[in-house]
Amino acid sequence: MPGAARGSTDPRKWGRVRLRLAPGDEVEAPTYESVGGRLLKILYSTRCRMDCRYCPFAVFCRRARSIWRREKLVRTVLRATREGSIRGLFLSSGLYRDPEDVTLELVETVEELRARGYTGYVHVKLMPGAPGWLIKRALESADRVSLNLEAASASSFSEIAPSKGRWSSDLYGRLLLAAEYAQSPAKVSTQLVVGAGDDTDREIIMLTWLLHRDGVGVVHYSPYTPVPGTPLAEKKGPVSPLRTGLLYEASRLLRDYGYEPRDFEPLLDNGDMLPVTTRSLKEELARAHPEWFPVDPARAPLWELLRVPGIGPRTASRIVEARSRGERITPQLLARLLGSARFRRAAPFLDLGQRHLPLRDPLRG
Numbered sequence: 060m061p062g063a064a065r066g067s068t069d070p071r072k073w074g075r076v077r078l079r080l081a082p083g084d085e086v087e088a089p090t091y092e093s094v095g096g097r098l099l100k101i102l103y104s105t106r107c108r109m110d111c112r113y114c115p116f117a118v119f120c121r122r123a124r125s126i127w128r129r130e131k132l133v134r135t136v137l138r139a140t141r142e143g144s145i146r147g148l149f150l151s152s153g154l155y156r157d158p159e160d161v162t163l164e165l166v167e168t169v170e171e172l173r174a175r176g177y178t179g180y181v182h183v184k185l186m187p188g189a190p191g192w193l194i195k196r197a198l199e200s201a202d203r204v205s206l207n208l209e210a211a212s213a214s215s216f217s218e219i220a221p222s223k224g225r226w227s228s229d230l231y232g233r234l235l236l237a238a239e240y241a242q243s244p245a246k247v248s249t250q251l252v253v254g255a256g257d258d259t260d261r262e263i264i265m266l267t268w269l270l271h272r273d274g275v276g277v278v279h280y281s282p283y284t285p286v287p288g289t290p291l292a293e294k295k296g297p298v299s300p301l302r303t304g305l306l307y308e309a310s311r312l313l314r315d316y317g318y319e320p321r322d323f324e325p326l327l328d329n330g331d332m333l334p335v336t337t338r339s340l341k342e343e344l345a346r347a348h349p350e351w352f353p354v355d356p357a358r359a360p361l362w363e364l365l366r367v368p369g370i371g372p373r374t375a376s377r378i379v380e381a382r383s384r385g386e387r388i389t390p391q392l393l394a395r396l397l398g399s400a401r402f403r404r405a406a407p408f409l410d411l412g413q414r415h416l417p418l419r420d421p422l423r424g
C-alpha cells in the first residue's frame with residue numbers, strides 16, 4: 060500500500076493500523092496523532108511525475124511505488140472507523156497524473172465515503188492549479204482542504220519544486236480561491252517546508268500575515284529534513300524544530316492577537332531571522348517594544364491587553380467583560396481572572412495606578 064502523506068515530521072506521532080477487510084484480505088495503513096485525534100494518513104499514490112528537490116517520492120527517487128484502489132481505501136476507512144481506530148482521514152497524493160485528475164480522484168473518494176454513511180473528519184489535499192469547480196466540490200464533502208505552498212515566494216519555490224506549477228497562480232491563487240469559497244478560515248490550510256528554500260523568517264511572517272488576512276486559517280511549518288538520495292540533501296542541513304516552533308507562535312500572534320509583521324522587526328537579526336530564545340515570542344516582543352507599556356487594564360482596548368504577556372484572548376475578553384459590568388479592575392480581580400502565575404507575568408507590563416507593581420501574588424495577601 061502507498062505510504063503516508065508527507066509533511067508530518069514528528070516520528071512519535073506516527074503509528075499503523077492493521078485491519079482485516081475480509082478473509083484473506085488484510086490491510087495495513089499509517090496513522091498520525093493530530094490535535095483532534097488519530098487520523099488515517101494516506102497518500103493515494105506514491106507515484107509522482109514531479110521533481111521536487113527535497114521529496115522522497117519525486118520522480119528521480121528509486122523506490123517501490125503503489126496506488127490505492129478507491130474501493131479498498133473506502134472500505135479501509137469505514138472499517139477503521141467502525142473499530143474505533145481512527146477519528147478521521149487525511150488524504151493526499153503524489154502527482155501520478157494531471158493535477159486536476161488527481162484532485163478529482165481524491166474528491167470522488169471522499170464523496171464515495173460520504174455516500175456510504177461516513178461522517179468522520181476528512182482533510183483532503185488540493186493539487187496545484189485545481190480548478191474552481193473542483194475546489195468547491197472538495198469543500199462540500201471535506202471538513203478541511205489544503206494546498207501546500209511549500210515556499211514563501213515564487214523564486215524560492217522554483218528552486219525547490221521546479222516542475223510543480225506556478226507558485227503565484229497555481230498555488231497561492233488557488234489557495235486564496237479555496238479560502239474565498241470556504242468563508243471559514245478553519246476549513247483551509249497550507250504548509251511550508253521551512254529551510255528547503257532560502258526564505259527568511261521575515262518573508263515567512265509576511266506571507267503568513269497575508270494568508271490569515273485572506274482567510275487561510277492554518278499555516279503548517281514543516282522543518283526541512285534532508286532525505287538521502289534527493290538533490291537538496293547534498294546542499295542543505297536539517298532545520299531545527301525550534302525555528303518552526305517560533306514560526307507557529309508568530310502565526311498565532313498574527314492570527315489571534317492582532318500583531319502585524321512590522322511588530323517583529325526589532326527581533327529580526329541581520330539575516331532577517333527570529334532569535335533562538337527560551338522566552339516566549341510574545342514576551343520577546345513585549346521587551347522589544349517598551350513604548351507599548353504599561354497598559355492600563357481599566358481602559359485599554361482589547362488589542363492592547365492582548366500584547367501583555369500572560370494575557371490571552373480569553374482572559375483579555377474576561378477583563379473587558381468585567382469592565383462592562385462596572386467592576387473595578389484591581390490587582391486582586393486581575394489575579395482572579397488570570398490566575399496567579401499569569402498575573403505575575405503580566406504585572407510588570409500593567410499600569411494599576413502604582414509606580415511599581417507588587418510582584419508578590421495579591422491573592423495571597
Ligand code: SF4
Nearest residue numbers: 107109111114117153
Ligand atoms: S509533487 Fe513534489 S512534493 Fe508532492 S509527492 Fe510529488 S515530488 Fe513529492
